[in-house]
Amino acid sequence: MEFFARAKAVRLRSHHDKYLVADEDEEHVTQDRDGTSRGVRWTVERVDSVPHVLRLRSCYGRYLTASNEPFLLGVTGKKVSQTLPARLDSSLEWEPLREGSQVKLKTRYGNYLRSNGGLPPWRNSVTHDVPHRTSTQDWILWDVDVVEILPQPARVPNQPVSASSAVSSSSASSSRSSNLESSDSFSGPLHKVEGRSIYFTVADDNGNVDDSVEWPRVTFIGTSVPELTQKLKEKTKLDDIIVCTRNPLNQHLIPLYLHLPPNNTTMRLVVVDGNSKAAKRFSI
Numbered sequence: 001m002e003f004f005a006r007a008k009a010v011r012l013r014s015h016h017d018k019y020l021v022a023d024e025d026e027e028h029v030t031q032d033r034d035g036t037s038r039g040v041r042w043t044v045e046r047v048d049s050v051p052h053v054l055r056l057r058s059c060y061g062r063y064l065t066a067s068n069e070p071f072l073l074g075v076t077g078k079k080v081s082q083t084l085p086a087r088l089d090s091s092l093e094w095e096p097l098r099e100g101s102q103v104k105l106k107t108r109y110g111n112y113l114r115s116n117g118g119l120p121p122w123r124n125s126v127t128h129d130v131p132h133r134t135s136t137q138d139w140i141l142w143d144v145d146v147v148e149i150l151p152q153p154a155r156v157p158n159q160p161v162s163a164s165s166a167v168s169s170s171s172a173s174s175s176r177s178s179n180l181e182s183s184d185s186f187s188g189p190l191h192k193v194e195g196r197s198i199y200f201t202v203a204d205d206n207g208n209v210d211d212s213v214e215w216p217r218v219t220f221i222g223t224s225v226p227e228l229t230q231k232l233k234e235k236t237k238l239d240d241i242i243v244c245t246r247n248p249l250n251q252h253l254i255p256l257y258l259h260l261p262p263n264n265t266t267m268r269l270v271v272v273d274g275n276s277k278a279a280k281r282f283s284i
Contacts, residue, residue, distance in 0.1 A: 003098070007044045007146045007148075009041050009042065011040045011042070012105075012144060013144075015117075015141055015217060016117050016139075016214055018032055020142075022042075023039065027082055029080050031115055039058070042056040045057055053093045054093070054094055054095075055093060056094060060082065063083055063084065063088075065091050066094075066128045067079045067081055067083075068091075071127045076129055077116070078127055079127065091107075093108050094107065094113065099141055101143075103142055104140050104141060110130070114128060114136075114139050115139050115140075115142075117139070117214030118213055195221040195264060197218075197267075198217065198219075198267050199266075199269070200235070200236075200268075200269045201270060203270050205277050207276070207277070218235060225259060238271070241274055242274055243255070244270045245267070246270060255282055
């Protein structure tokens, strides 16, 4: 619960680098890359009877709900929607479980809030499920951006304050003021994972890639191409690779040898097997 300890409102960013969005129809929940729309803001409500559980309320006043209705017939994932039931039951309750710098949101039924990728109708959909394939394990992980925090509890009037406490309080207050001046805006989240998002795919022998599927994502800190190459070797299980970008005009592959762009710019990169035909063309 530490990510939500003092959170009044949050944004949730999925493994696909898309935000959890409450649709304008006040019913559906999807994913979108635009983190500035009003639909990405979720108000955090505590459940008094269960301290480690919370509810998430959309900008339309409706709750993020784990339904019992299958998303598609014959598959395990179930629909996640916005609802406003007369009685606040367990279908509205989510238990945050920390996973490194991210969280999993567990339903009271043991499923997890899951962001789906791939082809329609899966693309940009949100379900609750237990992933059974290794390739989808990260789809239940979410980054939490706190966009508004709860105010500090007021001090009891006439309560004596020691000199050391006063100095500490003044310092903390000053720090909070500088950090929270923009707490109502989306421009300065209080919790943000460092590094850039890098989407990657492995090209076939001729250097072709499939843009119709969702590419995996890694978070990478720094600008070193050799370090990134090593990380992508671990992800792809390939021993000899060349990391490439694509020419935006003709989509031709261009090997990266120097540094990545500054400012943590999101990138889409292509991994080429060093023994492929495409790799041999780079040396011609």
